[in-house]
Amino acid sequence: MLDFLWGATLVFVAAAVGMWLWAIVRRALMAKAPVRQAPRKAAGLLWILWCQARDGAKLDAKLAEFDPRTLLETAAYALPLLTGADRESTISALGRAGLDSDAERYMRRAPEGQRLLCCEILGAMKSRRSLRVLRRALKDRAPSVRVAAAISLAQRQELPPLQTVFRQMGPDARGSSRLAQLFEELLPDRQQEVIEVARNPLSEPQVRISALQALVLKSDFSFIPFAESDLDGAPPAVAAAAARLIGGYADPRAIQILVKLLKNDSAVVRRAAVEAAGEIADPKLEVPLEERLADEDDLVRYSVVRALQQVLGPNKLDPDRATSPTRHESSPLEAA
Amino acid sequence: MTGEIRADLIWTAQAITWVVLASGFVQNLLQIIQLCIAAATLHRRPPVVDPMLLWQRYNEIAPPVTLIAPAFNEETTIVSSVRSMLSLRYPDYEIIIVNDGSSDGTLALLKREFGLVADNPFHEPLLVHQPIRAIYRSTLCPRLQVVDKLNGGKADAQNAAVNLCSTPLFCVLDGDTLLEQDALLRAVQPFIDDPERMIAVGGSLRIANGSPIRDGQVRQVEVPHKLLPRIQIVEYLRSFLMARVAWSQINSLMIISGAFGLFRKDVVMEVGGYLAGSMGEDLDIVIRLHRHMRDTNRAYRIGFVPEPMCWTEVPETLSVLARQRARWQNGALDCFFRYRGMALNPRYGRVGMLGFGQMIVVDLMGPLVEVLGYFTIPLFWAFGVLSYESFAAYVALVFGIGMFVSIASLLLAEMQLRPYPRPLHLLELGSAAILENFGYRQLHNFWRLRGYWQYLRSSREWGEMPRVGFAET
Numbered sequence: 034m035l036d037f038l039w040g041a042t043l044v045f046v047a048a049a050v051g052m053w054l055w056a057i058v059r060r061a062l063m064a065k066a067p068v069r070q071a072p073r074k075a076a077g078l079l080w081i082l083w084c085q086a087r088d089g090a091k092l093d094a095k096l097a098e099f100d101p102r103t104l105l106e107t108a109a110y111a112l113p114l115l116t117g118a119d120r121e122s123t124i125s126a127l128g129r130a131g132l133d134s135d136a137e138r139y140m141r142r143a144p145e146g147q148r149l150l151c152c153e154i155l156g157a158m159k160s161r162r163s164l165r166v167l168r169r170a171l172k173d174r175a176p177s178v179r180v181a182a183a184i185s186l187a188q189r190q191e192l193p194p195l196q197t198v199f200r201q202m203g204p205d206a207r208g209s210s211r212l213a214q215l216f217e218e219l220l221p222d223r224q225q226e227v228i229e230v231a232r233n234p235l236s237e238p239q240v241r242i243s244a245l246q247a248l249v250l251k252s253d254f255s256f257i258p259f260a261e262s263d264l265d266g267a268p269p270a271v272a273a274a275a276a277r278l279i280g281g282y283a284d285p286r287a288i289q290i291l292v293k294l295l296k297n298d299s300a301v302v303r304r305a306a307v308e309a310a311g312e313i314a315d316p317k318l319e320v321p322l323e324e325r326l327a328d329e330d331d332l333v334r335y336s337v338v339r340a341l342q343q344v345l346g347p348n349k350l351d352p353d354r355a356t357s358p359t360r361h362e363s364s365p366l367e368a369a
Numbered sequence: 370m371t372g373e374i375r376a377d378l379i380w381t382a383q384a385i386t387w388v389v390l391a392s393g394f395v396q397n398l399l400q401i402i403q404l405c406i407a408a409a410t411l412h413r414r415p416p417v418v419d420p421m422l423l424w425q426r427y428n429e430i431a432p433p434v435t436l437i438a439p440a441f442n443e444e445t446t447i448v449s450s451v452r453s454m455l456s457l458r459y460p461d462y463e464i465i466i467v468n469d470g471s472s473d474g475t476l477a478l479l480k481r482e483f484g485l486v487a488d489n490p491f492h493e494p495l496l497v498h499q500p501i502r503a504i505y506r507s508t509l510c511p512r513l514q515v516v517d518k519l520n521g522g523k524a525d526a527q528n529a530a531v532n533l534c535s536t537p538l539f540c541v542l543d544g545d546t547l548l549e550q551d552a553l554l555r556a557v558q559p560f561i562d563d564p565e566r567m568i569a570v571g572g573s574l575r576i577a578n579g580s581p582i583r584d585g586q587v588r589q590v591e592v593p594h595k596l597l598p599r600i601q602i603v604e605y606l607r608s609f610l611m612a613r614v615a616w617s618q619i620n621s622l623m624i625i626s627g628a629f630g631l632f633r634k635d636v637v638m639e640v641g642g643y644l645a646g647s648m649g650e651d652l653d654i655v656i657r658l659h660r661h662m663r664d665t666n667r668a669y670r671i672g673f674v675p676e677p678m679c680w681t682e683v684p685e686t687l688s689v690l691a692r693q694r695a696r697w698q699n700g701a702l703d704c705f706f707r708y709r710g711m712a713l714n715p716r717y718g719r720v721g722m723l724g725f726g727q728m729i730v731v732d733l734m735g736p737l738v739e740v741l742g743y744f745t746i747p748l749f750w751a752f753g754v755l756s757y758e759s760f761a762a763y764v765a766l767v768f769g770i771g772m773f774v775s776i777a778s779l780l781l782a783e784m785q786l787r788p789y790p791r792p793l794h795l796l797e798l799g800s801a802a803i804l805e806n807f808g809y810r811q812l813h814n815f816w817r818l819r820g821y822w823q824y825l826r827s828s829r830e831w832g833e834m835p836r837v838g839f840a841e842t
Binding site: 035038039041042043045046048049050052053055056057058060061064106109110113144145146150153175176177205208209210211213214217238239246250270331332335 | 412413414419421422425426429430432495560561562563564565566638758759762763765766768769770772773775776777779780783791792795796799802803
């Protein structure tokens with residue numbers, strides 16, 4: 034027993050000292066080695082080389098010096114900075130430097146963060162090989178990579194029908210907020226498909242919310258005409274998100290929808306509708322909001338007071354109109 | 370008769386020794402398991418992602434966030450902290466500083482530095498807190514609000530700010546915290562990836578002692594000259610990069626540090642906000658979130674992001690550190706006994722079985738058994754009940770494993786985050802990891818016993834925590 038204890042102690046101490054010395058030596062060697070070109074600097078270099086010198090051969094030669102990882106990170110920095118012909122030429126140069134094949138290799142072995150980065154870059158590439166990699170990435174082991182692959186395929190206008198994509202992505206990836214970015218990429222060309230997703234009662238709430246969010250982000254209020262009927266039976270999370278989105282962009286056509294949502298069975302939806310009404314601050318909403326001052330839910334009543342202040346203007350609301358049994362004595366309303 | 374007594378004494382001594390050994394073994398085993406889980410997790414998802422890429426990826430869909438920072442007598446650090454909050458790279462956020470009845474110049478300093486004027490926003494006083502004296506908004510930075518209220522403690526101040534916050538997420542900070550510029554962008558990632566289930570996310574803290582600060586940002590990372598803060602660096606690496614990464618991986622994270630935590634406002638409202646008067650409000654809120662979500666049978670996650678989120682100042686003297694650690698222990702016991710119904714209760718799944726199980730071994734029994742061992746094992750050895758060889762082997766193994774776990778955490782940090790830039794830093798921190806086993810570890814257990822005593826006396830004292838202030842250059 035004693036031998037075992039001493040043996041175990043020796044193993045732990047030796048492992049600790051070994052790891053410690055290894056870390057120090059490794060760091061010292063790294064400090065002495067030539068500094069690897071930082072991706073950000075490389076992007077700057079790329080920018081200067083291409084956009085100022087306009088010398089394709091020089092760019093090819095420079096990119097050939099980069100190791101695969103630097104090339105990948107450089108592309109991630111450089112591509113969002115470039116537009117038009119410069120971007121196209123740079124993408125071609127990155128392709129010639131072997132980015133596609135590096136990315137394919139990374140997608141098999143690299144950790145999640147780098148696979149995600151690969152997917153983002155492959156969205157800009159043109160080769161069939163990169164397309165194949167992205168399609169395979171829709172079934173990647175990490176949900177975030179699957180979403181990134183779908184977004185990149187959408188950027189390349191190569192995304193299969195949404196229902197197929199959702200099936201491949203699986204439920205984990207379908208819960209991501211980044212679906213809004215995916216739907217944005219599909220607009221306006223595949224608007225009808227996005228609207229169908231937003232309306233489909235069989236879609237998961239997060240998918241529908243993301244579709245609505247994308248439509249609103251693109252200032253596409255085409256869902257409003259049918260939102261009035263559709264949102265009645267929608268899950269509370271979807272109806273509440275729709276209300277918030279409408280309020281956030283203050284679309285005047287939304288008033289009728291909000292008036293209806295103010296009477297929704299779910300307190301979450303009523304509260305979101307009240308907040309949206311406050312954002313829009315249209316005088317037509319004053320009466321429907323006042324009716325909600327008697328709401329059974331505390332949170333809704335408090336939101337109504339805030340919304341009425343926004344509709345009527347500061348300090349115009351009579352405190353007696355907003356009585357509540359649980360209001361705290363430090364409320365500024367009391368002071369008003 | 371004498372022989373029987375002697376036999377009984379030997380039996381008792383051996384039983385105590387076995388309890389001490391078994392407790393030490395379970396604690397060490399727990400640490401090694403945590404280390405393995407953390408290493409696997411960090412290998413699968415390396416934490417470093419460039420801030421610029423994060424911005425490209427998330428700036429359009431990042432949800433609005435309110436930063437909440439209670440401040441009580443923080444005049445030495447508050448301006449730096451607020452500046453660091455204002456310099457965050459995040460598309461949509463606001464800041465609420467709560468002056469929790471400070472008796473020093475905290476409020477006056479804020480008024481002067483940020484041009485505060487009285488404001489009267491409507492808010493939802495659903496969470497109970499001490500009365501608010503005034504609310505101010507900055508004329509220089511409109512996203513900054515300052516609430517001046519009567520003293521009620523940290524949890525009380527956080528409740529006041531949660532009532533005022535109008536965003537779906539809020540981030541609690543300490544008044545003496547310096548944020549990394551991309552902290553929020555990193556912390557919201559789990560909420561973006563899984564908005565329905567994610568209810569709270571914690572982040573790593575780093576120690577700013579010794580590092581030069583300018584405009585609320587750490588300009589160059591240095592290891593402090595004093596041994597005590599160095600040892601605390603190793604402790605923080607062990608706690609954040611090892612333990613919390615591992616516990617979050619199995620969705621049983623029991624604590625999100627009060628110095629940086631991101632929460633979904635609606636769920637915190639559902640559990641009634643922070644518990645005023647709690648000595649461990651950060652532990653308390655997370656346990657209540659677990660309990661609420663399990664009681665209501667909802668799928669949820671409480672995550673942890675290993676990237677450094679913020680910098681904090683740690684105590685540099687033994688007396689202040691002793692008070693801090695006693696308070697932490699008091700808080701842990703307070704929470705454990707308040708929610709004891711969850712402990713080892715299969716209804717609460719991993720949280721009840723593993724999370725509370727770990728609390729029993731580490732927080733409840735840990736200091737008691739270890740200190741008992743300090744006294745009884747040498748005593749038994751002196752009276753010849755235990756052999757010298759057994760005693761020495763026991764002590765060596767405990768120290769050996771302690772050293773291994775600390776150095777492994779340091780290596781984990783070095784491989785994944787490279788937090789300290791020079792080889793000399795690794796040398797200094799490695800030495801601290803070895804030295805902490807000789808003296809500091811024992812003292813720490815005595816401080817935790819003091820926390821026990823405070824808990825038994827129902828003491829609610831936070832004690833003075835004098836701040837040196839960040840070294841602005």
